[in-house]
Amino acid sequence: MDLVLIQLLNGIQYGLLIFLAASGLTLVFGIMGVINLSHGSFYMLGAYCALTLTQFTGDIFLSLLLGVPLAFVFGVIIEWLFIRHLYDRDHLQQVLLTFALILIFNEVQKILWGSYPHSVPVPGYLQGGVKISELLSYPYYRIAVAGFCVALALAMMFVIQKTRIGRIIRAGESNREMVEALGIDSRLLFRFVFAAGVALAATAGIVASPLESVYPGIGEPVLIISFVVVVIGGIGSIKGAFLGALLIGVADALGKVYFPTFSSSVVYALMAAVLIARPGGLFGRAA
Amino acid sequence: MHNKSRITRRDALKLAGAGAAVAAFPFARPAIAQGAPLKVGLLLPYSGTFAALGDAITNAMDLYVKQQGGKLGGRTIQWVKVDDESKPERAVENTSKLVEGEKVDVLIGTVHSGVAMAMAKIAREAGLPTLIPNAGANALTRSQCAKNIFRTSFGNSQPGVAAGKAMIDAGIKTAVTYTWGYAAGEESVEGFKQSFLAGGGKILKEVRLPFPNVEFQAGLAEIASLKPQAVYSFYAGGGALKYMKDYAAAGLNKSVQLWGPGFLTDGVEKAAGEAGNGVKTASHYVDTLDNAENKKFRADYNAAFKKFPDVYAVQGWDTTHLLDIGLKAVGGDVSKKDDLFKAMRNAKFNSPRGPFRLSASQNPIHNFYLRELKNGENVFVKVAATDVSDPTTGCSLA
Structure with missing residues (x-):
């Protein structure tokens, strides 16, 4: 298989993974209007959670089953303690508080897990890979992660488009007062959305942990790329986040083949181009 | 950004007190005869990605000084720690905190090369004895070398x-x-x-x-x-x-x-x-190196910290060893700079890593x-x- 095809494959897989992280951010940002800088920390906590849980369960997917509900509950607590005080405040205060959360989570991480990098094992049945060229094979686990991401994306789109809770979320995004006037408690709605965002970030951290090494600050690059995805896809749009993430994944991977020297700026050039053509993002409302 | 300098005067006092007590016991000399403590500034990462390295270096240096009864060259050692967070953008501020604020006698730092480059610039102008226990940027002992700057780790x-x-x-x-x-x-x-x-x-x-x-x-x-x-x-x-x-x-x-x-x-x-x-x-280091210094160092370090030392700890150990040689040559008087620097430049000793000496630009010559x-x-x-x-x-x- 030639280099471009291999890179295309890598790009799609990378894109699917960043979709998982970005989807939670776009929900929280789009529906609640909260700029959540600590989103990357929830990714990091997911990865560390996977590290600890896998030591007990021995399997990353069992850790996922345990870790996601834990993350959701954690999200509810964080929303109740901190985030709910931010809804009527301006972006600067949101940035300040969520930035403080990053610092706190980083310290907690250091106290609990120390500063050496760790690795999370790939389950035995997914060891090895498909041979795609003479020397290179493509790991089964990466294929499994890609499949998981696609399934989750479809499930999210179904929930948001077709279910009652999805309709409430969409309504809350367009007109919060009207939703409240119809007798829906927006405080509960927001708490649910925030916790779902945390759970999604943690999910991304958990499934990515066997691919990554788990180390302090693992969430920060994820936060930045997630914001890029949200901006490209359009704030609040899951479909936009999905396509935006794939675009970025592929652009990044192909950029590394064609312009290795500028590969780290390809993603931002793409973002600038999208913003010029469609200031609201691909699926955003006109800004 | 948060300011997390860890200037632990209290810790330093405790250490100084312990050192004085140990020294005073066999000879029953009053601690006051030992002169003022030597302030050694530690510019190292105690948080962030390189925190583990900063801790290992500090542990080994502390162990060395404790084994010498809390003193090098007759001077009680007082650590003054600043967390550099491996952030080059804060390097000038953090280095100045030690050099100008705390007026340290000796400067030791750091892990991150970018931080070390900024630190070395200040150290060169201030002229105080400066030891680099990790940062590998070639320039530190090439174009940016200085007679008061010594590296005990390696060039990249x-x-x-x-x-x-x-x-x-x-x-x-x-x-x-x-x-x-x-x-x-x-x-x-x-x-x-x-x-x-x-x-x-x-x-x-x-x-x-x-x-x-x-x-x-x-x-x-x-x-x-x-x-x-x-x-x-x-x-x-x-x-x-x-x-x-x-x-x-x-x-x-x-x-x-x-x-x-x-x-x-x-x-x-x-x-x-x-x-x-x-x-x-x-x-320049393997855990299993078969030499007496390495065996003793590994056993002592493990006894003190309940874990075995890594290459960074070895570099920390050699940093204090080199400083010790310099301070002994001048009887702890850091104002005799020419003699101090000369003794350090010519130092040759057996490190846990094997034979250690310095090149003309004061970078280690050692085995790999x-x-x-x-x-x-x-x-x-x-x-x-x-x-x-x-x-x-x-x-x-x-």
Whole structure:
């Protein structure tokens, strides 16, 4: 298989993974209007959670089953303690508080897990890979992660488009007062959305942990790329986040083949181009 | 940003008190006769990615001083710690805090090369004795060298020179380099090219990844298409761990040998597990070095901190050893700068890493060892190169 095809494959897989992280951010940002800088920390906590849980369960997917509900509950607590005080405040205060959360989570991480990098094992049945060229094979686990991401994306789109809770979320995004006037408690709605965002970030951290090494600050690059995805896809749009993430994944991977020297700026050039053509993002409302 | 300087005057006082008590006991001399304590400023990372390195260096230095009864050259040592967070943008502020604010007598720092470059600039102007226990930027002991600045770790090119030589010795003729495209990676590759090309090796391609990017797949695919006999890579910490795992997961470890400087495996040996098997690195330290200093150091360090020392701890140990030699020569009087610097420059001692001395530009001349990672342990293979020195290019002392 030639280099471009291999890179295309890598790009799609990378894109699917960043979709998982970005989807939670776009929900929280789009529906609640909260700029959540600590989103990357929830990714990091997911990865560390996977590290600890896998030591007990021995399997990353069992850790996922345990870790996601834990993350959701954690999200509810964080929303109740901190985030709910931010809804009527301006972006600067949101940035300040969520930035403080990053610092706190980083310290907690250091106290609990120390500063050496760790690795999370790939389950035995997914060891090895498909041979795609003479020397290179493509790991089964990466294929499994890609499949998981696609399934989750479809499930999210179904929930948001077709279910009652999805309709409430969409309504809350367009007109919060009207939703409240119809007798829906927006405080509960927001708490649910925030916790779902945390759970999604943690999910991304958990499934990515066997691919990554788990180390302090693992969430920060994820936060930045997630914001890029949200901006490209359009704030609040899951479909936009999905396509935006794939675009970025592929652009990044192909950029590394064609312009290795500028590969780290390809993603931002793409973002600038999208913003010029469609200031609201691909699926955003006109800004 | 938060300001997290850890100036622990209280800790320093406790240490000073303990030191004075130990010294006073056998001779029953009053502590006051020992003169004022010597303030040693520690500019090291105590938080962030390199926190573990800062801790290891500090532990070893503390152990050395405690074994000397809390004193070097007759002066009670008082540590003044500042957390540099490995942030170059705060380096000037943090260094000034120690040099101008605390008016330290001796400066020791740091791990991150960017921070060390800014620190060295201030240290050069202030002229105080300065020891670098890790940062490897070549310039620190090349064009930016100074008579008051000593490095006890390595220059970034040194491990590369040793690895390149060992690869030629192992019969490798073709290689691809795949590294982070920033100063430390480039300098490491520079050293590697120097000895690998001189030995008749051929470099098929130099692949770079922007620091601190850890999406290695593109480069791995490229390596697979170039089919070299070996790859030379510089990565460190979490990135290095992910790299070794991705390398193995792509199946490349079966057909292309992976080589690098010691940082590729240091600190992540256990975490790499099976993925790390067969990775060969050149370093100035191996846990299992068979010399008396190393055995004693490992036992003492383990007794004090309940874990075994790594290469960073060894560098910390040698830093205090070198300072000790200098201070002894001047009876603890740091104002006798010429004599102090001369004694340090000419110091020769047996470190846990083996024989240690300094070049004209005050960078270590030491042995490099070839190690192979096997089931979570770096196993000693052979001495890759003896008395490896770094060029003194552009240094006014040479």
